[in-house]
Amino acid sequence: MSRVMLNAVRKVYSNGFEAVKPCSFRIEDGEFxxxxxxxxxxxxxxxxxxxGLEPITSGTLSIGDRVVNDVDPAERDIAMVFQNYALYPHMTVRRNIGYGLKNRKIPGHQIAARVDEAARMLNLVxxxxxxxAQLSGGQRQRVAMGRAIVRDPALFLFDEPLSNLDAKLRNQMRIEIKALQRRxxxxxxxxxxxxxxAMTMADRIVVLNGGVIEQIGTPAEIYHAPASTFVASFMGAPxxxxxxxxxxxxxxxxxxGAAVMAAPNGYRGPVTMGIRPExxxxxxxxxxxxxxxVEELGAHRLLHGQIAGQTFTAHVLKDVAITPGTYPIDLPGPALALFHPETGARL
Structure with missing residues (x-):
């Protein structure tokens, strides 16, 4: 079992800065x-x-059935893929992928078999x-993933692995990573x-802001039912x-002064109203x-302007002919989200 459980896990540095406030959630076996x-x-x-690279100030962290707060990183049965690949430049791809196994005294024939299997899986044969130095950025990232795969860990950790790649390669690699994880x-x-x-790869998303969990949910839940104005404004493009x-x-x-919907039950006063552009x-x-x-994006258009003096964006399909000007607009009640004007929490 590789279920992960965080129970009131908190991180405070020696200068008093609280980087992570107490947070609790569970990651199910096989979940991304x-x-x-x-x-x-x-x-x-x-x-x-x-x-295990940062000590936990308080709370408990469990991987499987074991509390690992005081367990060394090497003993946690994890594999980590970093942003900067962390490859040895003087070693071949084969040696880079198998190096961790060699350090663990795995027999040579087993290392060779695992490296060959990972190479086939990642199109690195x-x-x-x-x-x-002879590889592209995407190929280097595949090598880093291969090094993680051959360890056959209980848990994969990815720290912004695609941020050094260009937009096209990022799109390709996120599909490959998700497909590989499912396999x-x-x-x-x-x-x-x-x-x-986050939206395209996750089974579930944890949205963090200032060390606090704003919301945990599936991509659809996060997008269509944001729990706060922060989540509403952070998730979605636009x-x-x-x-x-x-x-x-x-x-x-x-x-x-235009009424856009009937008054909801149980609340009167100022609110922050939200609606997705589409x-x-x-x-x-x-x-x-x-x-x-009017912003042309091929398959659709984004319309930028104002409603009642407030900045507004609308999304329309490419066959909707719109030019700059003033238009009537409907904001359907079922699509509206209302948030507390001070706390930002959803009402």
Whole structure:
């Protein structure tokens, strides 16, 4: 079993900085979990605590049935893939992949068999006798993954492994990594600041902000039902529109006084209203959308402008002919999310 359990795990550095506030969650056997958030949110620190590279200030961490707070990294049965590949430049691909096994005194014929199997899996057979300098960035990352695979670990840890690659190669590699993880069935924790990577690769996502877990859920849950304005604005490209509004007895109003939906039960007063750009309808409705810029993206268009003096973006398909100007717009009630104006929590 390679289930991972974090129970009130916390990290405080010697200068008093609390990098990770107490957090608790479980990663199921075989699950691909992504930690996502902006730089400095604590995601890499959390991963390093799981790896044993950072001591845990308080709380407990279990891998399988064993509490590993005081277990050395080498004894945790994990394999880690780093951002910078960490390959030995003087060694061939074959030796780089098998080096960790050699250090563990695995017999030579077993090392050769494992390296060959990993090379076939990663399309590296033709490159086994080359040095890292002779490889592309994507091929080097495959070598780093091969080194992790041959160890046959209970847990894979990925620390922003694609951030050094160009956009096209990142797209290709994230598909390969996810397909490989499903094939191997190894529990995996993946750290990224890229919300597209998180959405496309994860079974579940943990969204972190300032060392605090904002939300845990599937990609669909995170996207369609964000728990806070931070999640709403961080997840999505473009992000959810967030606007100041007011709930009164006769409805939800934007700044121009237009009611966009009936008043929800149980709340009256100022709110932050959210709606995804693709959920709006142009050409009908009581609100007015002042379009100032049309962004052509091939299969669709993004319309940028304002509603009631507030910045707004709408998503339309390529066959919807829109030019800068003012249009009626419908903000469907079922698509709206309401958040507390001060705490940002979803109402």
């Amino acid at each position: 979990l992504v930690l996502v958030g902006p730089s400095g949110c604590g995601k890499s620190t959390l991963l390093r605590m799981v790896a 033709e490159h086994l006798d080359r040095k890292p 191997l069935g190894v529990t995996s924790i993946y750290v990224t600041h890229d919300q597209v990577e 992000p959810m529109n967030l606007m100041t509004a007011e709930v009164a007895d006769h409805g939800l109003h934007l700044g121009d 959920d709006v309808r142009i050409g009908t409705g009581s609100a007015r959308f002042d379009v100032t810029l």
